[in-house]
Amino acid sequence: MTQLDTHTTSETYIPVCEPVLGAQEKRYVLDCLEGNWISSLGKYIPKFERMFSSYCGASRGVACSSGTSALHLALDAIGIGPGDEVIIPAFSLIVSANVVCWTGATPVLADVTADTWCIDPARIEEKITPKTKAIMVVHMYGHPADMGPIMAIAERHNLKVIEDCAQAHGAAYSGKRVGSIGHVGAFSFYGNKIITTGEGGMLITDDDAIAERAAYLRNQAFEQERFVHRAVGYNYRMTNLQAAIGVAQCERIDTIVERKIEIAHRYIELLADIDDIDLPTCRPDAQNVYWMFGVLVRPTFSHTAALVRERLAKRGVETRAFFVPLNRQPAYNGVDKKYPNLQGRFPVAEDLSIRGLYLPSALNLTTEKQEYVVDQLRAARD
Numbered sequence: 001m002t003q004l005d006t007h008t009t010s011e012t013y014i015p016v017c018e019p020v021l022g023a024q025e026k027r028y029v030l031d032c033l034e035g036n037w038i039s040s041l042g043k044y045i046p047k048f049e050r051m052f053s054s055y056c057g058a059s060r061g062v063a064c065s066s067g068t069s070a071l072h073l074a075l076d077a078i079g080i081g082p083g084d085e086v087i088i089p090a091f092s093l094i095v096s097a098n099v100v101c102w103t104g105a106t107p108v109l110a111d112v113t114a115d116t117w118c119i120d121p122a123r124i125e126e127k128i129t130p131k132t133k134a135i136m137v138v139h140m141y142g143h144p145a146d147m148g149p150i151m152a153i154a155e156r157h158n159l160k161v162i163e164d165c166a167q168a169h170g171a172a173y174s175g176k177r178v179g180s181i182g183h184v185g186a187f188s189f190y191g192n193k194i195i196t197t198g199e200g201g202m203l204i205t206d207d208d209a210i211a212e213r214a215a216y217l218r219n220q221a222f223e224q225e226r227f228v229h230r231a232v233g234y235n236y237r238m239t240n241l242q243a244a245i246g247v248a249q250c251e252r253i254d255t256i257v258e259r260k261i262e263i264a265h266r267y268i269e270l271l272a273d274i275d276d277i278d279l280p281t282c283r284p285d286a287q288n289v290y291w292m293f294g295v296l297v298r299p300t301f302s303h304t305a306a307l308v309r310e311r312l313a314k315r316g317v318e319t320r321a322f323f324v325p326l327n328r329q330p331a332y333n334g335v336d337k338k339y340p341n342l343q344g345r346f347p348v349a350e351d352l353s354i355r356g357l358y359l360p361s362a363l364n365l366t367t368e369k370q371e372y373v374v375d376q377l378r379a380a381r382d
């Protein structure tokens with residue numbers, strides 16, 4: 001995560017992201033070690049579930065091992081299975097398609113909007129068939145998907161809505177925090193996420209039945225009668241050590257989210273005079289939390305996004321390319337018959353993928369470093 005993927009000749013090194021942990025995280029982890037509560041029982045797990053779900057505005061939280069497992073549990077807990085279809089954005093991490101396939105259902109791609117980079121409500125309805133059971137939105141790079149029309153479509157067609165909030169802790173739509181707008185929300189706490197537990201995730205919901213089912217499946221579907229299992233579950237448990245870090249992070253989540261927004265606002269200011277770079281949006285009904293500060297390089301900029309990334313890397317600035325769209329993933333090209341062929345034309349997703357890159361966005365990014373990044377971006381043009 002903190003290694004430049006291109007050779008650098010610069011003495012400066014600014015990682016694209018890195019976790020920032022404090023004294024409280026250390027204190028709580030030590031408390032786990034000293035009390036010997038290091039596995040998936042212990043007081044920090046329910047505490048983290050309560051704190052984080054209530055921060056998001058949901059009544060239940062089910063902590064688990066990753067954002068991926070949170071999504072998989074969410075689909076399984078709402079009953080998605082073989083023969084079903086789930087509509088997902090074409091522009092996303094491959095995880096979005098994988099978790100649907102693991103349930104035996106089929107992912108169906110819809111293109112995204114050019115401003116939010118999230119699933120386009122106008123492209124959803126045309127994808128609905130009698131087999132469609134759910135829509136899984138991804139709040140991309142911190143900007144919420146257009147949840148108003150999406151929830152209206154879901155209601156009209158009796159579909160469930162799963163929010164992938166891996167990149168959007170604290171983001172809001174019409175005053176409601178993401179994760180609490182659809183039927184179920186899934187978060188990641190990987191080391192580069194807005195709050196982190198190292199690895200980890202959480203499913204949140206207001207639906208007790210979904211929460212109970214997810215908690216049951218998370219723990220191998222263990223029941224009172226030990227070693228008799230009435231369902232096929234998983235080991236998707238979070239450890240008390242991870243939850244201890246999560247509790248400490250939750251205690252200062254407002255400051256962390258504010259800091260992300262502050263970094264983005266400074267980038268917007270510093271980049272204002274660079275032509276031919278498109279900046280991220282924040283729609284009037286949305287709170288973008290700018291997990292990572294993504295920009296789009298226009299064809300009129302003298303170099304492609306890939307070359308700009310290379311030039312920045314040589315000057316010690318680490319960046320990341322945008323996702324390769326799901327319709328371009330070799331894993332889903334139809335050769336492996338176990339998985340569907342997701343090839344097709346999704347012009348917005350493809351354009352974002354070619355033109356996008358994100359700039360260093362760690363919480364500890366100083367103003368000086370940000371100015372350096374922008375100066376190098378300016379210089380990368382020549």
Ligand SMILES: Cc1ncc(COP(=O)(O)O)c(C=O)c1O
Binds near residue numbers: 069138167189
């Ligand atoms: C949009 C999205 N969904 C899901 C995940 C999966 O989260 P995790 O890495 O915790 O499994 C990620 C991870 O970066 C992500 O970006």
